[in-house]
Amino acid sequence: MKILGSLKFAIGLIAATLVFVIMGTLLESWADSHLFAAALTYHHPLFQVLLWLYFVNILFSALNRFPFEKKHIPFLLTHLGLLMLLGGVFVKNHFGVQGSCLLTEGGSAQHILIPSSFALHVENRQGGKWIEISPKRLGSLQTGIDGLELTVIDWIPHVKERLEGFIKGGLGHIVGLPPFEKMSTDHYTLFAQCGEDPEKIIFPGQPSLFFIQDQNLKEHLIAFNDKGLKHTRPLDPTSYLVYGKGYGGYALFANLPVEFPPFEIIAPLTRSWQIIRPPRKKEEATPCIRILAKYKDQQEQITLGFDRFGQSFKWPILNGQFLVRFQPHCRAIPVHLRLKKASQINYPGTLQPYSFEAKLHIDHKEASLSMNHTHEQNGYRFYLANLLETENGATQVQIVVNHDPAKYWLTYPGAILLALGIVLLYLRKRYV
Numbered sequence: 001m002k003i004l005g006s007l008k009f010a011i012g013l014i015a016a017t018l019v020f021v022i023m024g025t026l027l028e029s030w031a032d033s034h035l036f037a038a039a040l041t042y043h044h045p046l047f048q049v050l051l052w053l054y055f056v057n058i059l060f061s062a063l064n065r066f067p068f069e070k071k072h073i074p075f076l077l078t079h080l081g082l083l084m085l086l087g088g089v090f091v092k093n094h095f096g097v098q099g100s101c102l103l104t105e106g107g108s109a110q111h112i113l114i115p116s117s118f119a120l121h122v123e124n125r126q127g128g129k130w131i132e133i134s135p136k137r138l139g140s141l142q143t144g145i146d147g148l149e150l151t152v153i154d155w156i157p158h159v160k161e162r163l164e165g166f167i168k169g170g171l172g173h174i175v176g177l178p179p180f181e182k183m184s185t186d187h188y189t190l191f192a193q194c195g196e197d198p199e200k201i202i203f204p205g206q207p208s209l210f211f212i213q214d215q216n217l218k219e220h221l222i223a224f225n226d227k228g229l230k231h232t233r234p235l236d237p238t239s240y241l242v243y244g245k246g247y248g249g250y251a252l253f254a255n256l257p258v259e260f261p262p263f264e265i266i267a268p269l270t271r272s273w274q275i276i277r278p279p280r281k282k283e284e285a286t287p288c289i290r291i292l293a294k295y296k297d298q299q300e301q302i303t304l305g306f307d308r309f310g311q312s313f314k315w316p317i318l319n320g321q322f323l324v325r326f327q328p329h330c331r332a333i334p335v336h337l338r339l340k341k342a343s344q345i346n347y348p349g350t351l352q353p354y355s356f357e358a359k360l361h362i363d364h365k366e367a368s369l370s371m372n373h374t375h376e377q378n379g380y381r382f383y384l385a386n387l388l389e390t391e392n393g394a395t396q397v398q399i400v401v402n403h404d405p406a407k408y409w410l411t412y413p414g415a416i417l418l419a420l421g422i423v424l425l426y427l428r429k430r431y432v
Contacts, residue, residue, distance in 0.1 A: 105339050
């Protein structure tokens with residue numbers, strides 16, 4: 001016990017901590033990634049062992065003074081404060097909550113996304129479940145849904161995902177028609193071309209529809225009527241139809257002006273992936289998993305790209321009986337958030353942002369957040385992290401939510417005791 005509470009043991013722990021701090025600083029500077037550095041240092045199991053050894057050293061250092069005397073009070077207060085601070089760290093790491101959510105003006109949320117976590121959101125018409133996934137680990141998952149079996153059969157560390165619409169594999173795709181490069185219908189001749197410049201397409205002498213995928217892989221529709229009138233529009237993957245609330249799938253669509261013969265232009269919305277080298281900055285990694293799903297006498301394989309914000313498509317599986325999405329783990333919080341209004345405050349006479357502000361209702365109580373002003377309610381603290389504008393012009397804010405269950409009964413009291421003990425130690429040495 002004397003060795004564990006000795007000064008030499010404490011100096012060894014401090015030296016080991018210094019190595020971790022130097023490594024963490026250098027790794028984060030090299031990779032520009034806190035997650036990359038933390039995985040090898042502060043979140044590494046050896047660092048957690050180091051924290052426990054600090055706890056043991058401080059505890060035994062105090063016990064080595066037994067039987068205690070009055071002159072030991074400053075020393076014991078200091079060590080008790082340190083033990084409470086470390087205890088607060090352990091409680092927060094195991095029982096605390098740290099996450100974020102995106103809120104659109106008028107929108108609400110009662111769940112937060114946990115950073116650096118992975119999960120499947122599985123939904124049927126009776127409700128949804130979050131199934132946590134261990135990074136890079138293959139095997140079966142506990143779904144909690146009777147009869148549904150899910151198995152992770154492949155994990156790809158980093159991919160670039162792309163939504164595909166009217167052009168897939170160099171061919172045109174329209175619902176109700178076979179894949180085509182050129183095809184004639186009752187009213188139009190259809191063309192599918194890749195790598196072309198939409199501006200260089202000319203009237204072929206007959207009513208035609210050109211589906212063009214340019215060199216940037218963006219898709220365009222170019223239509224000609226029988227008089228040679230030209231109509232051009234981008235094929236936006238955000239203009240989509242939802243069949244059966246997503247259980248039937250998704251499709252892209254496009255319309256023609258009234259001067260053109262009517263033609264139903266709908267294509268199934270699908271995805272493709274390009275495997276690329278993982279970035280050094282782990283925060284930017286977008287992994288991809290392949291899932292084998294079984295339900296009763298049905299089974300299906302599906303590939304899912306990681307949705308960092310949990311807001312994109314949920315994809316149907318098993319003939320539309322379930323929807324799935326690969327995203328961060330989601331946790332419910334005991335407060336309800338609704339964004340009333342968000343705004344950006346600029347420096348006078350410029351468009352340079354000075355601050356962001358958000359007006360929220362938290363459990364029907366009004367709250368104001370800004371970059372330098374937080375709000376605490378029901379043991380949860382809320383921070384305004386960012387203000388965003390979506391493609392359709394809506395304003396969104398990112399709210400960071402923190403809950404430290406040990407803050408008021410371990411961390412803060414421990415800090416007070418530590419400060420009091422240090423003051424008493426200083427006074428005792430100087431005046432006693």
